[in-house]
Amino acid sequence: MDDCLFCKIARGEIPARKVYEDNDVLAFHDINPARPVHLLVIPKRHITSLATVSESDAPVLGKMLVIADRLAREQGSPDGFRVIINTGRIGHQEVQHLHVHIVGGPDPVGPMLKRI
Numbered sequence: 534m535d536d537c538l539f540c541k542i543a544r545g546e547i548p549a550r551k552v553y554e555d556n557d558v559l560a561f562h563d564i565n566p567a568r569p570v571h572l573l574v575i576p577k578r579h580i581t582s583l584a585t586v587s588e589s590d591a592p593v594l595g596k597m598l599v600i601a602d603r604l605a606r607e608q609g610s611p612d613g614f615r616v617i618i619n620t621g622r623i624g625h626q627e628v629q630h631l632h633v634h635i636v637g638g639p640d641p642v643g644p645m646l647k648r649i
């Protein structure tokens with residue numbers, strides 16, 4: 534996906550504040566954090582959204598969730614965090630490359646977030 538923002542970040546063509554990387558997954562700070570801790574975890578391979586995944590994507594999706602707790606702890610949210618995956622028009626997905634938001638910090642995130 535030549536023009537996809539997060540593919541460009543995965544390829545290193547656009548800078549990001551990376552916090553984790555392996556062969557399949559990349560995590561970096563959200564450029565416009567909604568909370569003191571706001572990370573994005575993406576598959577390096579382009580997947581548009583949760584609405585387009587298939588069975589073969591299960592391993593990478595699992596990996597994205599398995600590292601969430603560790604990243605949240607390392608980045609300053611040791612007592613829990615919230616995971617959000619905005620999907621499609623109704624879910625207000627702005628970047629069309631699947632990403633998991635990890636939000637948290639020292640204080641509770643509250644019952645709902647106004648903007649993610």
Ligand code: AMP
Pocket residue numbers: 538547549562563564565566573618619625626627628629649
């Ligand atoms: P969503 O509405 O779930 O598609 O959220 C997209 C998120 O990507 C927003 O929270 C943006 O702040 C974030 N974002 C957009 N561009 C960048 C970038 N270049 N680096 C890091 N985060 C970004």
Ligand code: ZN
Pocket residue numbers: 534537538539540541578579580629630
């Ligand atoms: Zn992409």
